[in-house]
Each structure stands twice: as C-alpha cells, then as structure tokens.
Amino acid sequence: MSASAPAPTASSTASNHTQETTEARAAFTASLTSVGTNLDADMRLRAQALHDNSAAINKQEEKLKKTTNELAKQSKELEKLADQGREGLKEVGDLQNWAELIERDLLVVEESLRLAEEEDERCGRVGRKGGSKLRRWF
Incomplete structure (x- = not known):
C-alpha cells in the first residue's frame, strides 16, 4: 500500500477557508484602494486646475469689466461727436x-x-424825355 496524504480535518478546512477569506478581503480592499487612489489623484488634479483657472478667470473678468467701462465712455464721446456733426450738417x-x-x-x-x-432803352429810342426810370428809382 501506498502512503496517502492525511485527510483534511474540519479545523484545517475552516482555517484554510478563513485564510482564503482574509486574503480575498485584503486583495479586494487593495484593489478598491488602488482604484480610489487613481480616481482621487485625477479628481485632485482637476480640482487644482479649477482652482488655478478660477484665479485666471477672475483676472480676465476684471480686465473685461475695465475694458467694457472704457468702451462705454468712448461710445458716449463718439455719440456726442456724432451729434455735433449732425448739428453742423443741419x-x-x-x-x-x-x-x-x-x-x-x-x-x-x-x-x-x-x-x-429794356423799358428805359425802348422809351429812350422813342424820344421820351425825363431820364431813366431806373435813375428815378434810386
């Protein structure tokens, strides 16, 4: 007869099962942590970009407000000049x-x-005396 492996006992089966469960749980937790870390890093990069861009957008917004106000002033000046031109043309x-x-x-x-x-010349040719009517008017 040949020697055979000892038959597993109930306690060794339970111990193996607990160890497998612990390893599976550890692998699952590590996998979730890895996925979470990758997503978290991406989200942190996006949040940082949003924060950085927010400051740039605020600067652009202020510059746009300033430029818009200057344009409004210039528009009023041009409108006044156009009104003066219309008055001049009038x-x-x-x-x-x-x-x-x-x-x-x-x-x-x-x-x-x-x-x-012509009347004076016509009258003058006929021989009418008394001078020119024109001279009498002035």
Missing part, C-alpha cells in the same frame, strides 16, 4: 437754404433791372 443745410433764397432774390432783382433797362 447748420450747413440751413446756410445753404438761406444762400439759395438770397440767390433767388438776387435773380429776381437782376431780372427786374434787366426789364427796367
């Missing part, structure tokens, strides 16, 4: 209108003088 239009009225009046006076001179 005055030029009024001046042009006045000049056209004066020109029209001068044309009427010129035409009246021309007609008066």
Whole structure:
C-alpha cells in the first residue's frame, strides 16, 4: 500500500477557508484602494486646475469689466461727436437754404433791372424825355 496524504480535518478546512477569506478581503480592499487612489489623484488634479483657472478667470473678468467701462465712455464721446456733426450738417443745410433764397432774390432783382433797362432803352429810342426810370428809382 501506498502512503496517502492525511485527510483534511474540519479545523484545517475552516482555517484554510478563513485564510482564503482574509486574503480575498485584503486583495479586494487593495484593489478598491488602488482604484480610489487613481480616481482621487485625477479628481485632485482637476480640482487644482479649477482652482488655478478660477484665479485666471477672475483676472480676465476684471480686465473685461475695465475694458467694457472704457468702451462705454468712448461710445458716449463718439455719440456726442456724432451729434455735433449732425448739428453742423443741419447748420450747413440751413446756410445753404438761406444762400439759395438770397440767390433767388438776387435773380429776381437782376431780372427786374434787366426789364427796367429794356423799358428805359425802348422809351429812350422813342424820344421820351425825363431820364431813366431806373435813375428815378434810386
């Protein structure tokens, strides 16, 4: 007969089972810790990036506010300049209108003088005495 391995006893089976459970629990805990550490490191990097970017965004926001205020001031100045330009153009239009009225009046006076001179010449050829009507008007 051959020698055979001793048959496992109930206590050695229970001891093996407890050891396997302990090892499995340790492996599972190590696995969770590893996953948690990896996720935690990633989350910490993201949180740090958010914190760093927050400071940069705040600086940009302040610069944007300042630039917007300067732009608003410049816009008001340009609006004032445009209003002055419109007033100037209105005055030029009024001046042009006045000049056209004066020109029209001068044309009427010129035409009246021309007609008066023609009348005077016509009367002068006929032999009418008494001088020019034009001279009597002035």
